[in-house]
Amino acid sequence: MNIVVLVKQVPDTWAERKLQDSDKTLDRASVDVVMNEIDEYAVEEALRIKEAGGGEVTILTMGPERAVETIRKALSMGADKAVHLVDDALKGSDAVQTSYALAKVLETLEYDLVIAGSEATDSRMSIMTALLAERTGQPQLSGARKVTADGGTVRIERQTENGYAVVEAATPALVSVVEKINEPRYPSFKGIMAAKKKPLTTLTIADAGIDAGQVGLASAPSQVSSFATKPPRQAGAVVKDEGDGGQKIAEFLASQKFV
Amino acid sequence: MLVDHVDGAPKKVSYELLTLARELGTPSAVVLGKGASAAAEKVAAYGAEKVYVCEAEELDGFLVGPKAAVLAQLVGDKAPSAVLLPSNAEGKEIAARLAVKTGSGLVTDAVGVTADLVAEQPIFGGAVVVSSTVATGTPIITVRANSTAPTEAAGAGTVEQVSATISAADTAAKIVETIVEDKGGRPDLGDASIVVSGGRGVGAAEGFGIIEQLADSLGAAVGASRAATDAGWYPHQNQVGQTGRTVSPQLYIAAGISGAIQHRAGMQTSKTIVAINKDPEAPIFELADYGLVGDLFTVVPALTDEIKKRKG
Ligand SMILES: Cc1cc2nc3c(=O)[nH]c(=O)nc-3n(C[C@H](O)[C@H](O)[C@H](O)COP(=O)(O)OP(=O)(O)OC[C@H]3O[C@@H](n4cnc5c(N)ncnc54)[C@H](O)[C@@H]3O)c2cc1C
Ligand SMILES: Nc1ncnc2c1ncn2[C@@H]1O[C@H](COP(=O)(O)O)[C@@H](O)[C@H]1O
Numbered sequence: 252m253n254i255v256v257l258v259k260q261v262p263d264t265w266a267e268r269k270l271q272d273s274d275k276t277l278d279r280a281s282v283d284v285v286m287n288e289i290d291e292y293a294v295e296e297a298l299r300i301k302e303a304g305g306g307e308v309t310i311l312t313m314g315p316e317r318a319v320e321t322i323r324k325a326l327s328m329g330a331d332k333a334v335h336l337v338d339d340a341l342k343g344s345d346a347v348q349t350s351y352a353l354a355k356v357l358e359t360l361e362y363d364l365v366i367a368g369s370e371a372t373d374s375r376m377s378i379m380t381a382l383l384a385e386r387t388g389q390p391q392l393s394g395a396r397k398v399t400a401d402g403g404t405v406r407i408e409r410q411t412e413n414g415y416a417v418v419e420a421a422t423p424a425l426v427s428v429v430e431k432i433n434e435p436r437y438p439s440f441k442g443i444m445a446a447k448k449k450p451l452t453t454l455t456i457a458d459a460g461i462d463a464g465q466v467g468l469a470s471a472p473s474q475v476s477s478f479a480t481k482p483p484r485q486a487g488a489v490v491k492d493e494g495d496g497g498q499k500i501a502e503f504l505a506s507q508k509f510v
Numbered sequence: 511m512l513v514d515h516v517d518g519a520p521k522k523v524s525y526e527l528l529t530l531a532r533e534l535g536t537p538s539a540v541v542l543g544k545g546a547s548a549a550a551e552k553v554a555a556y557g558a559e560k561v562y563v564c565e566a567e568e569l570d571g572f573l574v575g576p577k578a579a580v581l582a583q584l585v586g587d588k589a590p591s592a593v594l595l596p597s598n599a600e601g602k603e604i605a606a607r608l609a610v611k612t613g614s615g616l617v618t619d620a621v622g623v624t625a626d627l628v629a630e631q632p633i634f635g636g637a638v639v640v641s642s643t644v645a646t647g648t649p650i651i652t653v654r655a656n657s658t659a660p661t662e663a664a665g666a667g668t669v670e671q672v673s674a675t676i677s678a679a680d681t682a683a684k685i686v687e688t689i690v691e692d693k694g695g696r697p698d699l700g701d702a703s704i705v706v707s708g709g710r711g712v713g714a715a716e717g718f719g720i721i722e723q724l725a726d727s728l729g730a731a732v733g734a735s736r737a738a739t740d741a742g743w744y745p746h747q748n749q750v751g752q753t754g755r756t757v758s759p760q761l762y763i764a765a766g767i768s769g770a771i772q773h774r775a776g777m778q779t780s781k782t783i784v785a786i787n788k789d790p791e792a793p794i795f796e797l798a799d800y801g802l803v804g805d806l807f808t809v810v811p812a813l814t815d816e817i818k819k820r821k822g
Contacts, residue, residue, distance in 0.1 A: 346606070350606075382606045382609075384683075385606070393573075409573070413698065414691035415689050419683070419684050419686050429746070473615040473616060474643050476628060481632075486801070487801065489802075496802045500800065503800045504784070504817070507782055509761050509782075
């Protein structure tokens with residue numbers, strides 16, 4: 252099976268993330284960046300499917316120059332090659348536009364499966380697989396805690412609010428995975444060395460046939476009109492249990508009309 | 511607005527969306543799937559003037575696509591000024607597909623929408639509030655549960671049956687089986703007004719017994735930190751945080767949870783936060799409205815008893 256894994260570079264959650272006053276987009280330049288954590292699980296799942304049945308794993312990332320670091324990490328885990336879509340015109344694209352750009356690149360690739368993470372820690376939208384399914388006309392198998400691929404059929408256990416659903420589709424299909432699906436491997440030293448020699452294709456929007464009028468901040472279908480930084484939550488009373496802790500909390504809850 | 515329901519019983523978030531929609535204009539409710547007709551009267555009580563009902567089998571037999579197709583058809587026919595959906599996993603995915611189908615912009619995770627359709631979204635774990643608008647097509651906005659207090663107001667509730675045209679691409683992912691894991695009759699985490707969560711401090715799967723008892727005394731849902739779900743003490747679907755669910759209840763009680771930034775990301779916008787932790791330095795106390803330094807194994811059962819006593 253040939254698999255494309257969608258990998259996004261995101262600001263480290265620990266870093267102080269900021270919106271820029273100038274254009275109200277995420278300041279991606281001044282913060283520490285990492286591979287979106289769930290995308291490591293997506294890479295791992297792709298590698299396991301490949302190791303069981305053969306095929307090739309291709310990493311696809313849309314993001315600025317420095318996203319190369321994240322791509323290298325995915326290659327050092329064991330992916331075979333990578334495609335990096337990078338163009339100043341893409342800056343400030345919202346999710347709907349990003350799905351258009353990624354779908355354009357997917358058209359140029361041959362795959363049986365696309366595997367994404369369930370959610371990016373910066374956008375927290377969890378919609379990329381749904382957007383891409385709509386754009387490509389291919390099945391959406393999102394929120395998988397288990398994936399079984401055999402022949403032309405893929406089956407997932409989709410985590411739901413109160414259990415799970417078994418969902419099945421024919422390939423090519425678009426899968427997203429949740430973090431309980433596997434335990435991602437660490438890149439080995441050998442892997443890190445090998446990654447440097449693996450093929451990495453860099454595409455501009457022109458290379459990918461992406462219409463400049465449909466991406467970027469100016470034409471984004473959703474626009475940020477303003478933003479405000481909230482003062483951090485104020486800590487309330489902290490009291491020590493003197494054997495009456497339960498009662499004290501109950502009193503607080505009663506004062507707030509919860510009981 | 512799209513009604514989230516189980517066999518015709520709307521979830522609380524649906525009433526919240528209707529209440530919000532009334533502030534913005536004249537609400538029409540869309541109820542899709544098995545039992546949809548049964549919801550009509552209930553949503554009329556919360557102000558739905560029109561109720562569009564579709565019970566086509568595909569709606570429950572395939573993932574998300576068919577629901578987006580029916581909504582897209584309605585957007586085309588009825589030209590609403592906006593579409594509101596619940597901001598849960600399925601609601602967001604339906605919204606995403608609807609945005610592409612209708613060439614519209616999309617805003618997710620709103621906690622408020624103003625009369626001129628500006629959506630407010632908390633980002634970066636609540637540290638920043640963004641005001642967003644949709645510049646293209648019909649604004650599609652998903653709204654988090656507990657953003658509006660639901661109030662009743664009778665609407666006409668005129669029912670219109672919708673016959674759906676659903677394409678092959680919309681039925682590409684077939685739902686073969688649905689397994690409901692028992693929640694002990696507790697409310698859903700995303701919907702609940704009160705959430706009681708346990709973390710590593712709970713110590714074992716059995717330890718969640720006292721967490722569940724406290725939850726039941728308050729009619730609350732049960733959540734867990736990643737440490738607890740990773741250890742297998744509680745199911746992953748109950749994980750609260752960056753890689754779990756985002757909840758925004760009226761009251762969030764954290765027991766034996768340190769308050770790591772990734773956990774906060776999923777609960778920081780709760781209205782009132784209470785923390786029980788034996789370590790006075792635990793970061794969870796920085797955001798708690800009321801913190802108790804103590805052993806959860808004595809405090810939690812005592813609290814449960816006290817609540818039961820007060821509730822009689
Ligand atoms: C990318 C990423 C994503 C993540 N996503 C999530 C997520 O979605 N949700 C999430 O929760 N975490 C997430 N985490 C993990 C997070 O960083 C923390 O490791 C986790 O939240 C810790 O869980 P905890 O508070 O239960 O455990 P600990 O940090 O171990 O805290 C346990 C607490 O219990 C207290 N305690 C122990 N015994 C008792 C007792 N008898 N009585 C009272 N208190 C007691 C201790 O004092 C301590 O403060 C993520 C991490 C990463 C890197
Ligand atoms: N710019 C991007 N490049 C590559 N993959 C992406 C990009 N944005 C999102 N994704 C993928 O989509 C998943 C879900 O992202 P989101 O819908 O933004 O929460 C991520 O885990 C990635 O796998």
